[in-house]
Amino acid sequence: MSGIRFAKDHEWVKVEGDIATVGISPYAQEQLGDVVFVDLPAIGKKVEKGKELAVVESVKAASEVYAPVSGEVVGVNEALGDAPGTVNEDALGKGWFAKVKMSNKAELDALMDEAAYKTFCEGLH
Amino acid sequence: MTTPNPLTNTISGNRGLQIEEPLIFEMDAPGRSGVDLPAVPQHKERLGGLKRKSEVGLPGLGESQVVRHYTKLSQKNYAIDMSVYPLGSCTMKHNPRxxxxxxxxxxxxxxxxxxxxxxxxxxxxxxxxxxxxxxxxxxxxxxxxxxxxxxxxxxxxxxxxxxxxxxxxxxxxxxxxxxxxxxxxxxxxxxxxxxxxxxxxxxxxxxxxxxxxxxxxxxxxxxxxxxxxxxxxxxxxxxxxxxxxxxxxxxxxxxxxxxxxxxxxxxxxxxxxxxxxxxxxxxxxxxxxxxxxxxxxxxxxxxxxxxxxxxxxxxxxxxxxxxxxxxxxxxxxxxxxxxxxxxxxxxxxxxxxSHGADGLRQVSGDAVLNANYLQASLRGDLSAAFPGTCMHEALFNDDFLEGTNVTTLDFAKAMIDEGYHPMTMYFPLVVHGALLMEPTETESKTDLDRYIEVVQGLARRAKGGDATYFQGAPYHTPRRRLDETLAARQPILRWKPEQAKKAAE
Amino acid sequence: MRYLPLTEADRQAMLAKIGAPSVESLYADVPNGALQKAPIAGLSNHMAEMEVERFIGAMARKNIGTNEAPSFLGAGAYRHHVPASVDHLIQRGEFLTSYTPYQPEVAQGTLQYLFEFQTQVALLTGMDVANASMYDGATSTTEAVAMANRVTRRKKAILSGGLHPHYREVVETHGRHTGFETVSAPLDATGKEDLAKLLGPDASCVVVQNPSFFGHVHDLKALADAVHAAGALLIVVVTEIVSLGLITPPGEMGADIVTAEGQSIGNPLGFGGPYVGLFAAREKFLRQMPGRLVGQTADVDGRRGWVLTLSTREQHIRREKATSNICTNSGLCALAFTIHMSLLGESGLNHLARLNHANASVLADRLAGLPGVKLINDSFFNEFTLQLPKPAIGVVEELAKRRILGGVPVARLVKDKAAENLLLVAATELTTEAEMDALESGLKEVLK
Known part of the structure; x- marks a missing residue:
């Protein structure tokens, strides 16, 4: 399985082996505006698909970031501590949030591919 | 020879009655105080060995400096004592002395x-x-x-x-x-x-x-x-x-x-x-x-x-x-x-x-009357969120700004330049781009009429296509729009002596 | 009516514009029967300004104020001198009648003084950051416990027996109803308790007051080490903020959060409120702090300015996930604090603190010399505990009959047989020798 996949709550996942890198989509960062803080999970935390993984804050809003897949947090993007704006500048790249060691790769099947997600966002206007 | 822009270019940075004021910590002269106290009598010290060894770091100023400092700060505030303060759900009425x-x-x-x-x-x-x-x-x-x-x-x-x-x-x-x-x-x-x-x-x-x-x-x-x-x-x-x-x-x-x-x-x-x-x-x-x-x-x-x-x-x-x-x-x-x-x-x-049972009844009646008068007067220019009469505050949505590229926030900032504190914005959450105005009973009809004229004028200006004007507002305040992202990304929540050293370098 | 500017003619013209027949008709949504047709019965009608002054003035005259009688009361509220310019400045309408600074361009005055306030509180307590105030010392302390619970993800607070009983009760009340445990050490009149032995792996924090409710001044470094070793936070409470002009600040002794009552600086006794809660913490806990914070930034022209910041912690944005439900705080009391502290400055605060300590020390020596009276404290700042030969509540009543406000009986705040004869006595810069004479001779007479 390759390529990027998206959840309805605007998280993205890139998979290498059984490690999923998770971030939020360009659409999500645009809706939030300037990101000022990201509350990242502790390494070792067990997360469940659809439950809170992190919190991302703009000046006037705080939004939960839900885990698109279940598993254990094995890495977090410490660089966001000093430069939360990276989420705005490079949402799909350097603005990643966490790496999750997946416990159930079948969960990926429920996520959208890039084209499906694009259609999904257009429906939201 | 070019003349400097008289609107922005004074030597001091002051603009008439708008006077720039440093932090109290930037006005220090060690040993100075704005308070005289009697001499300390002879006594046995009983501080349990915990007498403070470090300095607190408070600046020393005389009384005249402190009085001027806080007077100048006060002049950077809007207040009910100045004019209409139509913050919805806040009931900013006159405060009797x-x-x-x-x-x-x-x-x-x-x-x-x-x-x-x-x-x-x-x-x-x-x-x-x-x-x-x-x-x-x-x-x-x-x-x-x-x-x-x-x-x-x-x-x-x-x-x-x-x-x-x-x-x-x-x-x-x-x-x-x-x-x-x-x-x-x-x-x-x-x-x-x-x-x-x-x-x-x-x-x-x-x-x-x-x-x-x-x-x-x-x-x-x-x-x-x-x-x-x-x-x-x-x-x-x-x-x-x-x-x-x-x-x-x-x-x-x-x-x-x-x-x-x-x-x-x-x-x-x-x-x-x-x-x-x-x-x-x-x-x-x-x-x-x-x-x-x-x-x-x-x-x-x-x-x-x-x-x-x-x-x-x-x-x-x-x-x-x-x-x-x-x-x-x-x-x-x-x-x-x-x-x-x-x-x-x-x-x-x-x-x-002061009001008594009779006066308090008049308070609510006048508050509701003022809000409805405001709503009725603005009906043609703003978009009321709901039909019918209101109680003590009038709620509008941002439909009237549709297609203008002016947001509720821009509109509010333009009100500031007109000498008014803005209404409550973006609350309640159930109404898009909400503008919630509560005039209270202590506004006279004359003051309300003047306020109404200004809001109407701004609504017409927004619809007239002057979005840039709104997006840049306010222009005439001690500070213009402030960078809230910067404040949140790199929080500076107190003055530190190192800042002073840096500034001096 | 003097506060209502609409005339009858205005009202008619406005109703015409609205298209409503009467003000009553605007209340059509009120259910039938619930709309009162006449002024509510059983209440008086409006009064002239002079009538109100007469009416409430008569109530004021039934009291014995601390300006009229020798007063030695403390226990978390202290009679200090407030310079005339403080009360003048806080009554400027631009401060007094402005709202929370949600529109920063027209609230730079409020925002700048709050930034100065935050800095003063951080400096005094020896901490990294402070917020823009809480309601009072007791509620501030409760917020600190809630914050320690969030930071440590534990739910058990250990409360010192030297903590002000009201503060303890407020924390216990919150604990009972919000789901955290409180372990309250026994009343510690002698200042000898060992809190470290109450620590366990489940404690979120230890709350200790310095100087304690009974006046003792403690070195908290060893306790701080023990608390940190157990993975908990040390919360230090200060009810007499003037003490920090002379005593090692909690931040230098390992405190993680400092809460305090700021009334002593700039604010009158006022029968218990409004006061101003101070709240300071280590920077690493910033995101878990309750209450408003003012931060420095720049405007579009690059000029330094101030805004409310990190608001995503607060109820108006975070709603049910907020760090606290606090909204209105103690803005104007914080301003009084800031102005008074600015007037004092480094040398003034130090002088004030020394004067308080000296007067208390002189008074303690005089009272400890009375027959049957024992001074409990080895150390104190401006308040100490006396053991009397009989119940303190009765003694204080007898003194009041002689128009002497002789201190706070511990039993007024705690029902504890062991506390029955204990009396807290405070002196400040306002305490004169004549007042000390009055208390000394009054006490001698009453204890006879």
Whole structure:
């Protein structure tokens, strides 16, 4: 399985082996505006698909970031501590949030591919 | 030769009466003080070996410098004393100075809270008299006086409800809160462990009664409803709502933030309310003081009264008593140090006595009249969020700005340049781009007319396609739009000596 | 009516514009029967300004104020001198009658003084950051416990027996109803308790007051080490903020959060409120702090300015996930604090603190010499505990009959047989030798 996949709550996942890198989509960062803080999970935390993984804050809003897949947090993007704006500048790249060691790769099947997600966002206007 | 722009280019950076002012820490001369004190007498030092070795780091200034510093700071603020302050749900009415005089009387301002009760009978009488007015105006049998502000009052009311449920063996789980509620409501309910279950608004801006009833069940501890609500509307199903929640064994907490609309005309006790806080700093004119202090006494129904917190005033054999320790075991506990916001009680009582029962009725009538006049006058230019008349505040959405590229925020900032504090923006959340205006009863028709003209003029300018003007506003304030992203990304929350060194380099 | 500017002609013209027949008709949504047709019965009608002054003035005259009688009360509220310019400045309408600074362009005055306030509080307590105030010392302390619970993800607070009983009760009340445990050490009149032995792996924090409710001054470094070793936070409470002009600040002794009552600086006794809660913490806990914070930034022209910041912690944004439900705080009391502290400055605060300590020390020596009276404290700042030969409540009543406000009986605040004869006595810069004479001779007479 390759390529990027998206959840309805605007998280993205890139998979290498059984490690999923998770971030939020360009659409999500645009809706939030300037990101000022990201509350990242502790390494070792067990997360469940659809439950809170992190919190991302703009000046006037705080939004939960839900885990698109279940598993254990094995890495977090410490660089966001000093430069939360990276989420705005490079949402799909350097603005990643966490790496999750997946416990159930079948969960990926429920996520959208890039084209499906694009259609999904257009429906939201 | 080019002439510097006289609008921006003064040598000092000052602009006439707008004077630049450094931080107090940047005006230091070591050893200087604005206070003279008597000599320290001979004594035995008993500090347990913990005498401070480090300097605090406070700057030294003379009195004249301090007076000028804070005078200049004050001149960078907008205030009710200057003009209309139409912040919806904040009730920014005139603050009579008589209240300030009364609060500073000898025998009130200089009382220690722990003096023997025999020496503070008059103070307890002030509290008791105010309590009597609050109970009578709301038609409720009891009042807890100690909460320090509205949110603290909410906590008090919800703890009383929780204690009443606990006395029956089960605190229950859920609190129903309308989506239009002030943020303190869900925050309060959640802080004491209740699950907040949001109730949608109907298309008339009121609680959706059917949806409300559908959510009721044996695990519902109660509901928190603001009435008149944050859309500036009276919940006309309020008695059905109260009956329904009582039928499910729950209690009705009413957020009294908007009591100014009905004071002297409607008693919440007649609507089935079990607990309601009263913001003395809204309805009863105690000054907002840049964000406090407030006071939030909570009136209580018969069912909840036994669980009220400590302390409370009673009528004893030898005058007033103050109950500070609980013998019944029912009081839910204590909410703050000492007895409550006495300084706010005296101010509120002064306001209440000044108006009397007849005047308070006029207060609500004029407040509602002013808001409706505002709504009617702006109807052609702004877009009212809901049809019909309103209570003490008029709510508009941003439909009138559609296609202009001007946002509610831009519109608000342009109002600042016109000499007005903006209305409440983007609240309540149930209305898109909300503009919530509360003129209060202390505005004259002349002042309202002038305000209306300005708002109309701005709406027309926005529709006329002058978006850039709005996006750059304000232009004439001590500071223009401030970078909130920078403040949040790199928080600087205090002055540090290193900053001074850096600046000097 | 003097506060209502609409004339009858205005009202008619406005109703015509609205298209409503009467003001009553605007209340059509009020259910039948709930709308009062006449002023609510049983209440008086409006009064002239002079009538109100007479009415409330009569109540004020029934009290004995601390300006009229020798007063030695403390226990978390202290009689200090407030310079005339403080009360003048806080009554400027631009401060007094402005709202919370949500529109920063027209609230730079409020925002800048709050930034100065935050800095002063951080400096005094020896901490990294402070917020823009809480309601009072007791509620501030409760918020600190809630914050420690969030930071440590534990739910058990250990409370010192030297903590002000009201503060303890407020924390216990919150604990009971919000689901955390409190372990309250026995009343510690002698200042000898060992809190470290109450620590366990489940404690979120230890709350200790310094100087304690009974006046003792403690070195908290060893306790701080023990608390940190157990993975908990040390919360230090200060009820007499003037003490920090002379005593090692909590931040230098390992405190993680400092809460305090700020009334002593700039604010009158006022029968217990409104006061101003101070709240300071280590920077690493910033995101878990309650209440408003003012931060520095720049405007579009690059000029330094101030805004409310990190608001996502607060109820108006975070709603049920907020760090606290606090909204209104103690803005104007914080301003009084800031102005008074600015007037004092480094040398003034130090002088003030020394004067307080000296007067208390002189008074303690005089009272400890009375027959049957024992001074409990080895150390104190401006308040100490006396053991009397009989119940303190009765003694204080007897003194009041002689128009002497002789201190706070511990039993007024705690029902504890062991505390029955204990009296807290405070002196400040306002305490004169004549007042000390009055208390000394009054006490001698009453204890005879």
């Amino acid at each position: 008589l209240n300030e005089k009364i609060a500073r009387l000898n025998g009130i301002a200089d009382l220690h809270p722990m003096q023997p009760v025999s020496t503070v009978q008059g103070a307890l009488e002030v509290i008791d008299t105010l309590a009597h007015w609050l109970k009578t105006l709301t038609g409720m049998p009891a009042v807890a006086m100690s909460p320090a502000a509205g949110a603290h009052g909410e906590l008090c009311g919800m703890l009383t409800i929780r204690a009443a449920h606990l006395a029956k063996g089960n605190a229950r789980k859920r609190i129903l809160v309308p989506e239009s509620a002030h943020g303190t409501n869900p925050a309060t309910a959640a802080s004491i462990g209740y699950e907040v279950d949001p109730v949608p608004a109907d298309d008339r801006g009121r609680v959706d009664l059917a949806a409300f009833k559908a959510k009721l069940g044996p695990d519902v501890a109660g509901t928190m409803i603001t009435n008149p609500n944050t859309c500036g509307l009276f919940e006309n199903d309020i008695i059905d709502i109260a009956d329904a929640v009582h039928g499910a064994g729950g209690y009705f907490y009413c957020d009294g933030a908007n009591f100014n609309a009905i004071v002297g005309r409607v008693r919440p006790g007649d609507l089935g309310v079990d607990a309601m806080h009263i913001n003395l700093h809204k309805t009863f004119s105690t000054p907002h003081g840049g964000g406090g202090p407030g006071a939030g006494p909570v009136v209580l129904s018969e069912a909840l009264a036994p669980y009220a917190p400590l302390p409370y005033v009673t009528h004893g054999k030898n005058g007033f008593d103050l109950v500070e320790q609980d013998d019944s075991g029912k009081a839910f506990g204590r909410l703050k140090g000492f007895h409550g916001q006495m300084g706010m009680f005296t101010r509120a009582l002064s306001y209440i006595l």
